[in-house]
Amino acid sequence: MQFWCGTPFMKATEAVAVARMVDEAGYDGMICADHLIYPRDLRSPYPSPSGKPGWPPETAWPDTWVLIGAMAAVTTRLRFSNAVYIAPARPLLEVAKVVATAASLSEGRVSLGVGIGWMREEYEQLGQEFGNRGKRLDEMIPALRALWQGGWVSWSGEHYQVPEMMIEPHPPQPVPILCGGESDAALRRAAGLCDGWIGTAYTLDDAAAYVGKLDALRREFGRTAEPFEIMVALIDPPSPDLYKRAQDIGITAVMCAPWMTDPAVAAGGDIERYRGPIERFAETVVAECR
Template sequence: MQFWCGTPFMKTTESLAVARMVDDAGYDGMICADHLIYPRDLRSPYPSPTGKPGWQPETAWPDTWVMIGAMAAVTTRLRFSNAVYVAPARPLIEVAKVVATAASLSDGRVSLGVGIGWMREEYELLGQEFGNRGKRLDEMIPALRALWQGGWVSWSGRYYEVPEMMIEPHPPQPVPILCGGESDVALRRAAALCDGWIGTAYTFDDAKAYVSKLDALRREFGRADRPFEIMLALIDPPSPDLYKRAEDIGITAVMCAPWMTDPAVAAGGDVERYRGPIERFAESVVAHCR
């Protein structure tokens, strides 16, 4: 079982020191999230019962790939990914370039977690269509793989047309692409096109149901025998037994933030306050799931 820590809701200036602590403590990776802005007049409904995001407008969402490049520079073994990067809100070439650069600088320690997002305002600000974002992501996934091969590359499709060119640096090895989203369309995209799926936070039973859906879809697409990552968070009380049971059903990685419920971390202060909960969780849980 892999253990990945998240950066959302962390003070941006603390993230590099925390990444070093997580690396030293033996975790497997760090996850970044993606939002560009919070509009004064937010009209797009958030996918929740209230229709509103669960964070304040002033919440910081640092750029995913700047963060990953910086964290990679101060760590030695951690991997990095997204939960999730709203790739179709950006031009194809831009996504190919930033991910390839991060992969090169980190010596291949990155994967790309993609999703279609929910905020129309972000798409409009970036000049990208919102209504066909899912179809464009379906094409963007194989297009990225083609553009990352190195040498003279090109792509011709319905939504993207890339003439023959060189785009360097290219990744030192194939970049795994994981898909987020819980809709039937998103699950099918993950099973048919991707190297894995990224969920959110679930009870064990709900997580098991998603794994079963993905297993069935992978069989439908003739991809059941290929390696497939499933990364999510479990809201059951953490224990080695919980994560061993998760691994047994096919979950390959869990997202965690051991400091989230620690009063000392919530109180603020020096970044060293993160070290205790990071190391305690590593000793009491991570070390027993290797």
């Protein structure tokens, strides 16, 4: 079982220092979220019962790839990914370039977690179509793999045309691509095109239901023999037994934030306040699941 820590709602400068602590404590990775803007006139409905995001407009969301580059520079073994990066809101070449650069700087310690997002306003401000974002992501996934090969590369598809060119640096090894989202289309995209799936937060029983759907889809696509990552957060009380049961049903990685309920962390202050919860969780849970 892999253990990945999240960076949402953390100051960017804190995330860099915390990444070093997480690396030293033996965790496997850090996850970054992707939000570009918060429009004053937000009309796009957020996928929740209220239809509104659960964070205030002034919440800071550092750029995913800038933050990953900074964290990679102060760590040696930690991996980095997204939950999730709204790739089709950006031009194909931009996505190829930033991910390849992060992969090069980190010596291959990144994966790309993609999703189509929900905010039309972000797409409009970036000059990308919103209505066909799912179809474009379906094409972007194999296009990225083609553009990351090194040397003279190109792509010709329905939505993207890239004449022969060099895009350097290219990743030192293939970048795993995981897909987020719970819709039927997202699950099919993950099972048919990607190297894994990223969920949100579930009970173990609910997570097991998604694992079952993905297993069925992978059989349909004839991909059961290929490696496949499944990363989720679990809302059941954390324990080694919980994560061992999760691994038994096919979950390969869990997202966690050991400091989330620690009153000393919530109170603010010196960055060292994160170290205690990180190390306690590593000793009492992570080490027991190795």
